[in-house]
Amino acid sequence: MLAKAEAGDTLDTFPKYLVLNAKRFASRPAMRHKDLGIWQGWTWKQQLDEVRSFAVGLSAVGLERGDKVAVVGSNRPRLYWSFAAIQSLGGIPVPVYADSVAEEMAYVLDHAEVRFAVVEDQEQVDKLLSISEKVPSLKDIVYDEARGLRDYDHTHLHSFEEVQAKGRAAIEASEETVARWQAAVDLGRGTDLGVMLYTSGTTGRPKGVMLSNDNLVKSALHGNAFDRLGPDENIIAYLPLAWVGDHVFSYTQSYTAGFCVSCPESPETVTEDRREIAPTYFFAPPRVFEGLLTAMMVRMEDAGRLKKRMFDHYLALARRVGEKILNGERVPLLDRMRYFLGEILVYGPLKNRMGMTRLRVAYTAGEAIGPELFRFYRSIGLNLKQLYGQTEACVYITAQPDGNIRADTVGIPSPGVEIKIAENGEVLYRSEGTFIGYYKNEEATRATKTPDGWVHTGDAGFIDGEGHLKIIDRAKDVGKLQNGELFAPKYVENTLKFFPDIKEVVAFGDGRAFCAAFINIDLQSVGSWAERHNVSYASYQDLAGHPDVYGIIASHVEAANRKLSEEPMMAASQIRRFLVLHKELDADDGELTRTQKVRRSFIAERYGDLIEALYDGSTQKYVETEMTFEDGRKGSVRATVRIVDAKVFGSAAAPVREAAE
């Protein structure tokens, strides 16, 4: 509410915002930290003082313009302050994942050529000292928590307090010090390198993403405007500092919008601390939402009968009307009144438990969220939305606007972001937040960013009828059918895996006439069906080959095909033939990775005969497969696997069907 008139002020660096905020929001909270069981707070004015004295101290220690400084640790005020302090002197903070092993950290610090490091505690100091030989550029280390460090050699080791004290003394000694610091701040430009974030990268070495101050400021401002974030927001900082999401939500948006960031007491107390803070703006990967829901459901199982019935009743009501009310659709008055009662009796207390009473905007990103999970939170009145982003884009690529939310898309392009879909289905974007390049890696930069500013996301997707982006697969996994239509195996597989009876699917189609699939049934789910219908079976193989089971799976495939046929881009990928595999895909046999992801190429090789059978029109195939038992013994399974045609929908169906025969 406050200072709306000044909200239009845009500056180009965060230290400048800090100085501005110390004026316009002087006595409003900027930072909180729970320490010794009590929330300690700092106003913007105090935050300026903390940052400035640390910065002056740092320059006394020897930090110079252009120096890279590693920041390692958990979410603590002093580490956030060090971002601004480093930037105010023209240095570049390089946040590093605190839990990365020494080897990995050595690589990042050496690659970034950091000269200083600001770290949390003894653990990090030890880690840095152990790799100091591999990082010749590293000179001094500043630590926050002194515990256990007293008897270390302090020639190149400084406590945060000591550096700050040095700064305070210099400020008191001469009035010029502040003026000099302010001059250093004024020297900062939007085009300067603002921060370097290393992407963890699933393959190969991490890459240092260089983001300019302009990138960061402008994306933050766009984000603020999109969700109307102002100085009244409240957030809790609990995600890794080195992750672009945390950097944007807890640092750049806080400085540009002027809201308060709360740091938890310890990583273990986040849930409790969040309840006390009740953030208005919240960001979490799906697993956090899943964990919260599970914890609550477990507690509900122990609740009394009355409470349990009330809970079930109102959750059913919420499922029916909750999301409509949130989206502002028309809902009968009676249901509205019931929902209001539910708010008092169930939803309100639930939200309070989860620390979401005041929640106005919540985002989930990082991976696909289960539609059920997503709807649950929305149905109890939480404005949970999906976002699609990358480090290279300062987070924002697409986001769902309020009131226009669907579980299976990631929303419309964020303000200031242009999106296009490449020939091969890959999503490309261009925006003011687009990174400068990868540090010391021209080759990777060229491969990712085109000369005219488009960035390859590596994800394949399409834009649906209403302009929402839908991500379907990794771009490198996307292939083409013989007729040139796009084939995204993961999308097809996920559509099928939506059915609880189906545990795993491997879809084929790249370079083929049509799409076909291997299916693994879910032994638990199908097994309980068998029990209810008096179907006896001896093994997985036995059950998988049962004619009735084939019937069930065929109906699921049909339903999936119907769904696929509704998507113009996916209609050609309907499954025309499938088989239920005679053995479960297993990581022990190398068919899955240890994280339960399908190893496509390996399976294609191992089950080559079966794949051919899918495409040569045969109705059954005899196979022998070697497998590893749980105790490590090897054996082989023999089976005659039936191959079945599935019903397809839409216009594209007929010609391909003929081609198959």
Added chain:
Amino acid sequence: MNRHVDPRQALPQPDGIATGEVLLDVRNVSLRFGGVKAITDISFDIRKGEIRAIIGPNGAGKTSMLNVINGFYTPQEGSIVFRGKERKKIAPYEAAASGIARTFQNVALFKGMSTLDNIMAGRTLAMHRNFFWQLIYYGPALREEIANRRKVEEIIDFLEIQHIRKVPVGRLPYGLQKRVELGRALAAEPALLLLDEPMAGMNLEEKEDMSRFILDVNSQFGTTIALIEHDMGVVMDISDRVVVLDYGRKIGDGTPEEVKSSQEVIDAYLGVSH
């Protein structure tokens, strides 16, 4: 690691005993229960600022020794000098008031009380307002409560148990209960901390954590620590000097290296054919 100075040297010495001087001296102590000789003529000392381990096979008299030190048992012979004062007989509460705190082999916490309350209980000796003042809970009583709570919160922070601050200790896993117990002993701000098997029943990670806490207590607060422990690796790693008991007698005393190479100690642990 660049440990070039001993920090304890620099600590202030409020009780007039310098680091390295004898804090507790056990002189020719013998303890009998009827005809059973638990401890026979044992002498050793504990110097201020050190970590002193008491080891020995089962039934060697280690826990009895601790019980003698904190006044729970009164030895029939011998005497104990603590902070320069000799005493023959002392009640456990007097021992506590004189600056000795301990933890127990089997965790002895108030199971139904929260971590916070358990550690607050360790501050009892620092609470000077009487019951009626505390009932009023205003003015001096409130100030006292706040000061003590602060101390307790520092300990909670130190032991990294913020997340269980309000959890009843009965619901906590064993390793954490041990940590809470250490917290309660620390709350008394003892000059001498007795730890009876602080790592019994712990897994490797918990042991490493506990070792770190013990070392940190020792270096941060300068607390002198006497501990009984069975895990030889731990004992050899963290203690400055070791006393070895066997069948109630002292069979070794010295630095971990000296003790490790003593034939008598090896015999006691590995057994010898007679």
